[in-house]
Structures are given as structure tokens and as C-alpha cells.
Amino acid sequence: MQIIEKDGGVSFAVRVQPRASCDEIAGEYQYALKIRLTAPPLDDRANTALRKFLASRLKVSLAAVRIASGEHNRNKRVEIRGVTAENIRALI
Numbered sequence: 001m002q003i004i005e006k007d008g009g010v011s012f013a014v015r016v017q018p019r020a021s022c023d024e025i026a027g028e029y030q031y032a033l034k035i036r037l038t039a040p041p042l043d044d045r046a047n048t049a050l051r052k053f054l055a056s057r058l059k060v061s062l063a064a065v066r067i068a069s070g071e072h073n074r075n076k077r078v079e080i081r082g083v084t085a086e087n088i089r090a091l092i
Helices: 045-058 085-089
Strands: 003-006 009-017 024-029 032-036 065-069 075-081
Touching: 003 085, 009 045, 009 085, 032 045, 045 065, 045 075
Parallel strands: 009 032
Antiparallel strands: 003 009, 009 075, 024 032, 065 075
């Protein structure tokens, strides 16, 4: 998984599986962090759930987590301020 550190934060790829049985990190999938979410992919609910899940796991504010690209796709690029690449690798 490629994690880019810049400007006091990180950027990395995420593969989201909506409507899962529970919210969890499921390892890596094609160079991305695979995350299963119970939220459906309707009305931006899965994106909101993804941001809340990552903010909670990394102990940062919700405002620190941003979906940089792929808002309407399972494959996304996420930017998080206030964490390092090591913090992301520790999630796996």
C-alpha cells in the first residue's frame, strides 16, 4: 500500500465495501486499505461513515479526514491531517 506523507498529513488509497455486516478494516486490496462499512452507498452515507470510522480509529477530528477523490466510487483517495504513515500502517 502506498502512503504519501505531505504537509503534516498522509494520503492513501481506500477500497470501500458498503453494506457489510460490521465496520472493520479488512487488510489490503490491490494496493489500497480495504474497509468494510455497514452504511449503504446512498445519499453520501458510506462516505460519511468512512470519515467517521477513520477519524475514530486514528483519534483525529472528523474535519481532519477528507475524501480527495472517488466520492462516488468504491476506490477512493483519502487525506488525513495530523497523522503519519506509521499510524496508517498500524491499522492493518
